[in-house]
Amino acid sequence: MQPVLQTSELSVTQGGREILKGINWQVFPGDFTALIGANGAGKSTLVKAALGLLPLSRGEVRLFGQLLHRFKKWDQIGYLAQNSEAINFGFPATVTEVVSSQLCAATGLFRGPNADQRRAVSAVLAQVGLSTKARSLLGNLSGGERQRVLIARMLVTSPQLLILDEPTTGLDEDNSRVLLELLLKLNQEQNAAVVIITHHLADVAGLVNQVYSLSGGKLKLPPVESEGASFSSSEVM
Numbered sequence: 001m002q003p004v005l006q007t008s009e010l011s012v013t014q015g016g017r018e019i020l021k022g023i024n025w026q027v028f029p030g031d032f033t034a035l036i037g038a039n040g041a042g043k044s045t046l047v048k049a050a051l052g053l054l055p056l057s058r059g060e061v062r063l064f065g066q067l068l069h070r071f072k073k074w075d076q077i078g079y080l081a082q083n084s085e086a087i088n089f090g091f092p093a094t095v096t097e098v099v100s101s102q103l104c105a106a107t108g109l110f111r112g113p114n115a116d117q118r119r120a121v122s123a124v125l126a127q128v129g130l131s132t133k134a135r136s137l138l139g140n141l142s143g144g145e146r147q148r149v150l151i152a153r154m155l156v157t158s159p160q161l162l163i164l165d166e167p168t169t170g171l172d173e174d175n176s177r178v179l180l181e182l183l184l185k186l187n188q189e190q191n192a193a194v195v196i197i198t199h200h201l202a203d204v205a206g207l208v209n210q211v212y213s214l215s216g217g218k219l220k221l222p223p224v225e226s227e228g229a230s231f232s233s234s235e236v237m
């Protein structure tokens, strides 16, 4: 089976310091992976580098088998960055417009969504519990609702690889559970690969089938046995 994400000897240097040191990592269709590690370990750096958002100092990345610089099918990948609060939510757009904007690559920026796309937007807003807010301006939403708009935007293209950087930050207990259940459903029913960066392993322990730990610039499978997750003690080579 071809990995949807593969890094080979990936190294990243930031501010003169080597943050990631020769990381070999593979994510396969159907994987549900947690990426854990202390603050500053380099988790966000790893996923950003894997998505071409940061330069590599060494190594290579393949997405769906393609070298990163040749990869074009970005609608196959959904990425939710950390700290979505940094996004300009004052922009005068409605929830529907923001989610629809993700479909622009298919329709062109100045053409409205077609009937299928409008249905997809409605469906994804229902999935994240925002149907009643479809016409609301972003600026009038709570922090948790904004986070759910970004999640809906990420999901509307039905990506096969979902990467979420601490996605439950700002969500209450109910909405965190709804999001994790939705990710599990996409994983199980559509075989989507999910990578979730989290500091709350207990919240995802029953969902994930592997846990990688980042420490000292290296990626490891931690030596833990847990129900619902298979871990081994080896370092990922």
Ligand SMILES: Nc1ncnc2c1ncn2[C@@H]1O[C@H](COP(=O)(O)OP(=O)(O)OP(=O)(O)O)[C@@H](O)[C@H]1O
Pocket (backbone or CB within 6 Å): 014, 015, 019, 037, 038, 039, 040, 041, 042, 043, 044, 045, 046, 082
């Ligand atoms: N632009 C930058 N210039 C210099 N150093 C940076 C830059 N961006 C990140 N770093 C450093 O890289 C290291 C890894 O940061 P990163 O955000 O990837 O960690 P993280 O594991 O995601 O942390 P957290 O759990 O706190 O989100 C940190 O020491 C950070 O200070």
